[in-house]
Amino acid sequence: MKIYADNAATTKMSPAAIRAMMSCLEETYGNPSSLYALGQEAKETLEKARAAIAAVINAEPQEIIITSGGSEADNQALRSAALAGKKKGKTHLISTAFEHHAVLHTLKKLEDEGFAVTLLPVHENGLVRLEEVAAAIREDTCLVSVMTANNEIGTVQPIGEIGALCREKGVTFHTDAVQAVGHLPLDVKAQQIDMLSASAHKFHGPKGVGFLYVRKGVPLTNLIEGGAQERGKRAGTENVAAAVSMAAALKETAGSxxxxxxxxxxxxxxxxxxxxxxxxxxxxxxxxxxxxxxxxxxxxxxxxxxxxxxxxxxxxxxxxxxxxxxxxxxxxxxxxxxxxxxxxxxxxxxxxxxxxxxxxxxxxxxxxxxxxxxxxxxxxxxxxxxxxxxxxxxx
Amino acid sequence: MALYSEKVMEHFRHPRNVGVIEDASGVGEVGNAKCGDIMKMYLKIEDDTVVDAKFETFGCGSAIASSSMATELIIGKPLSDVAKLTNKAVAEALDGLPAYKMHCSVLAEEAIQSALEDYYGKHPEKRPQA
CATH class of the missing domain: 3.90.1150.10 (Aspartate Aminotransferase, domain 1)
Structure with missing residues (x-):
């Protein structure tokens, strides 16, 4: 018997995701920035994909930035919140001890750069306590980042409650939802999430693509400078085929x-x-x-x-x-x-x-x-x- | 490209000389649970020769394979040869180990040397004069 029981590491691409990618590679190969029909067709395909992704988490299409995956999304979210905070003299970041390394190592870097970091305990049951998040928030806190579901032990955090708390305190709230998107109901409006990271290959999409949701009005900093793609927040010709494939996979996985x-x-x-x-x-x-x-x-x-x-x-x-x-x-x-x-x-x-x-x-x-x-x-x-x-x- | 050589996997899947020697002449235990590797080596020594060796190992695939190979390399060998067994010889006999797993072969060497020390401690007269 052959059993693939490592779906938290990666998932098999769904036939719908493969079809979407192939069709895009074969036919919609134009550069979305080109003005002729082939380019505009690619642009339209990309924007449809963006809208489909946004719908799954109840976001607006323009709030979705396509990235190379969950790690990039985490890096950009944390760096953006840190920089925005610093401009207001707020240099304290809160997260948890069991985040993914994409978050923990970025926080370590920020700490080296002069930011203060508090990592909350997750206790024996692997759950963050709301009152401990509340107690950790200071005058100079600019970000709370708590993962939706842990990648190793699968524990699901009280994201909606943390979101409400952060909104009330005026602190930006980011969640690494790489393990949750497509698998758990998520609603960025109801759960008051400011930023959310996701990765396509965790929900039967391709590797090397993911997205960052950023609520309208929350400032974003580039990790990659260059052209004006992705609202100028992520330079580089868009990987349309990967984005389209991600959207197809997400629609299907979230749909069931x-x-x-x-x-x-x-x-x-x-x-x-x-x-x-x-x-x-x-x-x-x-x-x-x-x-x-x-x-x-x-x-x-x-x-x-x-x-x-x-x-x-x-x-x-x-x-x-x-x-x-x-x-x-x-x-x-x-x-x-x-x-x-x-x-x-x-x-x-x-x-x-x-x-x-x-x-x-x-x-x-x-x-x-x-x-x-x-x-x-x-x-x-x-x-x-x-x-x-x-x-x-x-x- | 597999994680380990065929030889490592073969020794890991079918380790030789697993177990305990109740009346061992020397016993050595190295490593610690904190690091995730413990090797315990039992030697039966007669006429300055290792006539039997057995091991117990808590550890990864290469730790188990290294223990198994090490016992094969020393059974029937005079103590003068056993004392010279290096981790490199164990790793080479396994057709190599990934660089970050070389410490498993080091543990095997140390377990054997520790068992030998135990034996010499009980039989100081047997210790070779430098």
């Missing part, structure tokens, strides 16, 4: 959001229950406030990379927050932020189900994870120490 959620939630909970039967294991992040397809566990006494390789041999694609898979000595900053100690965080497994997941696949995953964990524990010196009483179990 409710059915997908209704189908995935029970499968996710079945997977959580099944993996929870493994002794000395624990679910990471809140069980209820989480993305419909996200499951993330820690298994004590084993290391994540060997787990992934053996699951790959059995046809299961998954990911882990172990140091070996992160390319650094430390395990996932997300798992550390929810209080998992290093020893346990190394033994993590993230499974993110796709829309087409079945009960049979979920049962196959449960069976195989159980077998592989048991096998790896059978020759783990840590497991020996734990079971012989030499060391105390953490989970």
């Amino acid at each position: 959001m409710a059915e997908t959620e209704a189908r995935l939630r029970p499968l996710r909970d079945r997977l959580i229950a099944g993996l929870g039967e493994i002794p000395h294991s624990a679910l990471n992040g809140d069980a209820v406030h989480r993305l419909p397809g996200n499951v993330n566990f820690c298994f004590e006494g084993i290391e994540g990379e060997s787990l992934l390789l053996l699951l790959d041999d059995r046809g299961i694609c998954a990911s882990s927050g172990s140091a070996c898979t992160s390319g650094s000595l430390d395990p996932s900053h997300v798992l550390l932020a929810i209080g998992r100690v290093h020893d346990v965080a190394h033994g993590s497994l993230r499974l993110t189900l796709g829309e087409d997941a079945t009960e049979e696949q979920v049962d196959y995953i449960i069976q195989n994870v159980k077998e592989v964990v048991e096998y790896l524990r059978s020759f783990s010196p840590i497991w020996r120490d734990l079971t012989s009483g030499k060391a105390a179990f953490i989970l």
Whole structure:
């Protein structure tokens, strides 16, 4: 059995997205800035795509800037808010400890440049507390950035409440919604979001394209200088085919959001229950406030990379927050932020189900994870120490 | 392009000499759980020769493969040879490791040297004179 259970890493492009891209590449290849019909046709195609994207999050078309992806959108959002704040003498930024690196590393840069950064805790359940956001806001705060849904543990934050709070306090509110767009209902007006980042390949669109929503009136700074494309806020000839493909993918994914959620939630909970039967294991992040397809566990006494390789041999694609898979000595900053100690965080497994997941696949995953964990524990010196009483179990 | 060589994957999927030697002559444990790698090496030594070796490893694919390969390289070898085993020899026998995984072969070398030290600690008369 082949199961792709790493949809938080990327998704397979939908046939509609591929068709939209191909048709654009073959026929609508003009430069949208050209004045002849072929160019204007490309312009029109691009603007239709922009309008379709805007509609999904209840934004206006001119509030959508097409970017190269979620990371660029995050970078531009944070830098723009920081610069706008600085002009008013406001140099304090608030975010959370478990943001994506596109946000955290940009904040680190801004800190080096003289800004003050507060990273809010996300607690054991992986949720930000509204009262802690409120308490962190200062006179000189120019931005609050809280991700809609976490990419590793899938916890969904109270975005609407944070949006209302920020609007009331007059602080710009950005949300990295890369994992949420197309999968959770989002309404930038109702949720009072000022800026929102998204990436097409997380909702069956192509890689290398995403968008930044910026509410009308919120100042934006360029990362890329040049021509007047994207309202002069993002130079470079537009990747029309990618934008059109992104719009097609988003329309389709968002269009079936409710059915997908209704189908995935029970499968996710079945997977959580099944993996929870493994002794000395624990679910990471809140069980209820989480993305419909996200499951993330820690298994004590084993290391994540060997787990992934053996699951790959059995046809299961998954990911882990172990140091070996992160390319650094430390395990996932997300798992550390929810209080998992290093020893346990190394033994993590993230499974993110796709829309087409079945009960049979979920049962196959449960069976195989159980077998592989048991096998790896059978020759783990840590497991020996734990079971012989030499060391105390953490989970 | 796969993450690891075929040899690494083969040793990872079918590790040799996994387990424990109850009456081991020397035992060495290196690494720590914080970093995500622990290797425990058990040696059975007779007549200044490693007659058996077993390992337990908590770690990534290359850590498990390095432990497995290291045991294969030392079983049947005189202690004078075992003392000279380097991490490079382990990595080469595995047809190479990615640069950021070389520390796994270092752990294997250290686990063996640590087990040897344990043995010499119990049998100081066996320690070669410098």
